[in-house]
Every structure is written in structure tokens, then in C-alpha cells.
Amino acid sequence: MSETATSFMIGDIRVRAVVDFDPYEMDLNFIFPDVVMGEVEKHRSWLEPTYLTSGNKIRLVVRTMVMEVDGRNILVDACVGEHKERPTRPFMNQRKDTDFIAQLAKLGLKPEDIDVVFCTHLHVDHVGWNTKLANGKWVPTFPKARYLFGRKELDFWMGQPNRHEVGGGSFVDSVIPIVEAKACDLVDDGYEVGKGMLLHLLPGHTPGQLGLDVVRGKDRAYFVGDAIHSPLQVVLPDLSTGFDTDKQQARETRRKFLEACAGDGRWLVPCHFRGPIAHKIKRAGGSFMIG
Numbered sequence: 001m002s003e004t005a006t007s008f009m010i011g012d013i014r015v016r017a018v019v020d021f022d023p024y025e026m027d028l029n030f031i032f033p034d035v036v037m038g039e040v041e042k043h044r045s046w047l048e049p050t051y052l053t054s055g056n057k058i059r060l061v062v063r064t065m066v067m068e069v070d071g072r073n074i075l076v077d078a079c080v081g082e083h084k085e086r087p088t089r090p091f092m093n094q095r096k097d098t099d100f101i102a103q104l105a106k107l108g109l110k111p112e113d114i115d116v117v118f119c120t121h122l123h124v125d126h127v128g129w130n131t132k133l134a135n136g137k138w139v140p141t142f143p144k145a146r147y148l149f150g151r152k153e154l155d156f157w158m159g160q161p162n163r164h165e166v167g168g169g170s171f172v173d174s175v176i177p178i179v180e181a182k183a184c185d186l187v188d189d190g191y192e193v194g195k196g197m198l199l200h201l202l203p204g205h206t207p208g209q210l211g212l213d214v215v216r217g218k219d220r221a222y223f224v225g226d227a228i229h230s231p232l233q234v235v236l237p238d239l240s241t242g243f244d245t246d247k248q249q250a251r252e253t254r255r256k257f258l259e260a261c262a263g264d265g266r267w268l269v270p271c272h273f274r275g276p277i278a279h280k281i282k283r284a285g286g287s288f289m290i291g
């Protein structure tokens, strides 16, 4: 297993992964309704078995990234969580006895050691561990953390008439309780999480998704959330998912950050790529490749 499978360095910062769910499989045609099979076949040899099954299921991972920066422990995205009612999503429904908190402990971290929880966006698989059940109430899992939510992102979901159904209930049990506990800071494009750590709007998957651009010495990494789901989209950057709120905007956003990564050699850090957590991107004709 390569170094980047469980951790990688941005300058002197070590970024480590905590896996909540793996593999997360979805029919290729469901996640990518516009996919052209001939294009997939050209890449099947390297996509299988890590990223694609022979039965055409896309394989993803759900994980969080943890890093200590200048004395603060920062967690990027909060996965699925436990004890959540997700009747429409069987594999997320009423999970218990997972090892997420134990994995953090293995990294030497207790929930109260986490200073910042940054949610790239507010989908069900990015907010779950924000809260835990205590005496029948949803309370922050990380009691001392400031939770960073995009202002535009929160406004968008707050404005949905069906927000109680968003994420099968995740907005209600994993986002609203953080707002009510006054544990979140609403942040915008350009917000400085720390020295050399800027948030940038990456719209398309959701209207207010934010990416985290970390510059440390000569090294750099871009945490892009769900602006890209699968390595298939590195080679086919125009392929948007069926969950992207604006497919065209998602395409433009994807091409822009892939170009940025190819341009200056910064690490690409997506949420859902199985295997290595960070990737170098190269230009390949009018497209891109990993490597």
C-alpha cells in the first residue's frame, strides 16, 4: 500500500484518513446517468477492481481527513455517523458499533481534541458524525469544536421546503442541532481557516460547496469534497453525477480545479476515491490523468 493510502504530507502537515464506510457501491448508470460505456471500457483495466466492479458498480469510500495544523486538530467532513434513522438508505440506517471513534483514538485523538470540523457541503455522508445521540438528543460529537458550514450552503438547504427530508433526515439530526448549539461558524469563499488555508467556492455538486486549499511551504493540497466522486471523472472531467444540482457548473468547477492541480503539482484530495487519499494530476490531451 502506498504512503498516500492512509496519510500524506503537505509540507510539515501530516494528513491522515479515518474510514467510516468502504466500499460504498452504486450502479454506474445511477451515479453517472450520462455515461457513455465505450468511454468507460477504455479505462476499465485500471478502474477495476478498486474503483469499478465487473458488474458496473462504482466503488467509493466514505472517509474523513484529519490534520494537526499549528496546534489545532482539523477534521474535514463528517461521514455517515451512528444511530441515524435513514429508512431510504439501508446501509446508513441505524448504524452502531462502528470503529470511527476508535480509529480517531488510534491516531491519538479523543472527540474533545478536535478543534475544527469543516463540512465541505451538507449532504448526508458529510455531516453524520457532527452529532451523536445523548439522552435522546442530538448533541455535537466534538464538544469543543467550531463547525465550519458554508453560509451559501446552509442557506440553500434551509430554503428547501422539504428540508426535513433532506438526506433522509440528515439535515435535521446532523446540521440543525449544531446550529442550535451555536457551535457553527458560517463561512464564505475566501475564509481563512488558518495560515495558508483558504476556503474556495466549488459550486455545481451543491450550490455552496467549499473546497479547502492548503499551502504549506512549497507544498500544496486541495480538498475538493464531492466536486469529484470517482477517478473516472479525472479522465472524463465532463461527466457529472446525477446528484449534482447543476451539472454544467459542476463540469466547469471540475475542469478548473483539475487544471489548477495539473498546473502547479498540488495534491488533489477528494472525499470518495478509494485507495490513496491524495493524487497528483497530469494533463492528457484535452483531459487529465492520475500520476
Ligand SMILES: [Zn+2]
Pocket (backbone or CB within 6 Å): 123, 125, 126, 226, 271, 272
Ligand atoms: Zn459525498
